[in-house]
Amino acid sequence: MKEVVFYGAGYPYEAINDIPGKLIVLEGTDCAGRSTQVQLLKQWLEGEGFGVSNTGLARSPLTQPGLDQAKAGHTLSRITMSLFYATDFADRLENQIIPALKAGFYVLSDRYFYSIIARDVVRGSAPQWARKIYGFALKPDIVFYLKVDVPNLVVRAIHGRGFNYWESGMDIRCADNLYDSFCIYQSRLIELYDEMAEEFGFITIDANRSAQEVFEDLQERIRPLLDETQ
């Protein structure tokens, strides 16, 4: 049985010691192609006969309505946003991810707390404060960092959902227009992901390539985990 490792104190009120499932995290900036890869991986793993559960940032039933509402207004400040996202993450971890892992599922997580830290720190939070919030977080089996250069992110943003207020960091107004602000904001995030890649042991994947090429790369790196499970 593998050892359950947390980034800090974990859950002092509840012993968690048997989680046969695997936690696979896809990290990276906005428009890096994470959700496409989650879909491809899910189909593949289910085809291999594994139970798969997926989850993503800001999707908890507890916080989603309130967080959406807060983001629609103009009073959501840095620390509040940080802790609101932490609540969302904690709710999904305890109520979705850990139960699924206990049941032996593969959990594909579209982002983990690393993204929340990056966003906090870009907005001025103390890096250590932000990290210590996640002392309850489980250490994943694998974290893939889908890395895309800013020019490619711009192409994907424009041909995707367009520039979004938050994804362009307009709340901190990196520039006076969405395009420049997007470029500055995303470049800062990439710098932070690069630093975290070393700190948290991410596997960096060149995601400037086609979705199929990235998918094959991911498959190759996930296969050894499947052998462990079988």
Added chain:
Amino acid sequence: MLQPNTCEGKLIVVEGIDGSGKSTQINLLYEWLRAQGKSVYFSEWNSSGLVRSTTRLGKKKHILTPTTFSLIHATDFADRWENYITPLLKAGVIVLADRYAFTAFARDVARGVDRQWVRNLYSFAIQPDIVFYFRVPLDEAVNRIMSSRVKIKYYEAGRDLGLSDDRVISFRLFQKRISEEYESMIEEFGFTVIDSTLPLRVKQQQMRQITEETLKGWQGLPVPSIEKGDTA
């Protein structure tokens, strides 16, 4: 763990378990300060409009764990901190808070979260100029709550911890744990202990005297003066 107060304003908070009489006292202090012509703002625990619907949902459906209970209350505090308390302290206002970070340190640890973890959550906040801690014998506090309210709510009674199937026993056990956490913080955070069993007026006199000493020689933000004849 908390930051020093470098703002022009003053921060005064009351803490203690449910039924310790702290809310009555802070309201009296508020009226007294206002009557003296001070700029005063009052902030209550768990009152952010931005977070309210989420907390309500979690409590209603009983889906909060000790970790998410702690985080959602920290989010509520952060919103009040960033949008009200900090700007007002900077402007030179006296901010009175009915419960502060210490409520989370006591209650969330009683629920089972890690002491240092919850202290880190609130480490952006400042150490108040005065913390009035209302110490009350457990039975007295429980009796006060039992006689004043129809029903103790699920999380207030700590029912989520499974301490007892009986609501009153659960409430008592939970409050006992919280009380122990408060007691251990007296020195850590320099609480001013107020004996809750004293008569109401005596407690208020003590608080006013201590507040007066803290505010000696301090001006703060003026209140706009109303010219005579304007109201005619």
